[in-house]
Amino acid sequence: MDLEWFAIGAGTVVLLYIIYRFLQVLLNIIGPYVIFQPIDLHKKSGASWAVVTGATDGIGKSYSFELAHRGFNIFLVSRTESKLEATKQEILKKYPDVEVRIATYDFTNPSPAAYRELLSDLNEVNIGILINNVGMFFEYPEEIHKVEGGIETLANVAIVNVLPPTLVSLFKIGISQ
Template sequence: MEETLNTFEDRKQAIKANNNVNVSNNKQQCSLSQGANGRGVVDKTTAANDKLLPHWPLTMGFVLVLGYLFLAVVVIYLINTIWSIVYPHILAKPLGHIIDLKKLGDWAVVTGATDGIGKCYAIELAKRGLNVFILGRNEERLKNAVEEIEKSAPNVEVFSFEVDFGQATPDKYAEIESILKKLDVAILVNNVGVSYAYPEYLHQIENGRTAIWNLLQVNCIPCTLITQAVLPNMLEKKKGAIVNIGSASGLFPTAFMSVYSASKAYVKFLTRNLIEEYRDTGLIFQCVSPFYVCSKMSKMNRPSFFVPNSSTFARSALNTVGLEEFTCGCLSHAILVSLINLIYPSILASSVTKRMKKARAKFLRNKGKKD
């Protein structure tokens, strides 16, 4: 009996020992399996990283280079913009860089000089010691302008020529040319110009065909033919300045002022082409494109920082001759055009169109007209 119990106990111990061995083996296999699987995942991740790492510095370097280039472009643009505003309108005069126009000749010629910017150019040129030849269409206004110029600068010679540029024939331009050939012209200011009575659709312009014809005749032909007339003498002496008065409307699309805007764009591109044609001749060409200035044409009579009076504008603009080929004429307008250049073109065009629509509606409402 005792022997049987011992045998049973031995078997029980043997079974227990066998179970312990199996459990131990299972744990070892599980551990080995987990280790193998984990190592596989790690190995795969490491391999993937090994493939990416060689390209990572290159990619980051490329991004950094692009970032630095963009930053450099922005900085250069800002410096150039600030310099283009500060130098001609603030620094040039104290630095003594303003051109002495008397060194270019004895006479200044100004078209459209009976009022506004043109008359103020003539007065300022006379104050700087130049004799002045003015052209305009109204005899009485010409006489008054001559008297005002002589009063502001008693020591200069002033005379005038009556011409309606809207009706001027080739013979009339030949007559003007014959006078100009006798003068030692230092500077020609092509200022004469006309605009719309109010913003309007092209097909609804009052007296449409006649008004449009007159506008193009006045805004485009004189600056071309009178420039042609003074060039031979200027080229012969290798000095002289030609200033064409454009408009900010010629710098970007101006809906409801389409013909006027296009005519001023012509003035700008005429100037640009003449600069290239005569670049090595010693002549100075400049296009002045102002925003609003207090004058009869703008119908604004309250001067402010952004809307200077004609006298202040003419004095400032003359100081930029020889310094800027394309200018807005004064500090405030230079700031305006720099800000406008930051606006996306389509947004700018839309904004201008809305403003012109409002101006048109206001004019029609004040005149009791229906839209």
């Protein structure tokens, strides 16, 4: 008899756990569409502009379009002026109500003077979001002393991955002197 009650108790606990997990999965799938409110990025960021680094291809470009779709004005930053101009026109064609500005910057350049120039451009508008998408990694995994390009590549990887999150963020507190 005791064994029977134990089996019923254990079965009930397992069943409740399965139902709980099922409801959790269901909530995660349908919650964003019917229950949860999207975060109000305009309110949260307190500004109408977003800056996207590495904005002319791939992930950065997608972010730029998504933010424009959400009504943000976009500041596009990457190396190639022609790609920046083309991306700007594409965004404006799809979202004519937003403003788009561009700035060329090669983030392998660690010069504080060059960053000051970029920040001074960014500070002309009120930016509340930074998508620091630009990044660099090796073409393929390799022992560090055999990496193609040697110390220059290693230095660039460190510079591109480490400096922009700190230095481009300075627009927010206006340190561009």
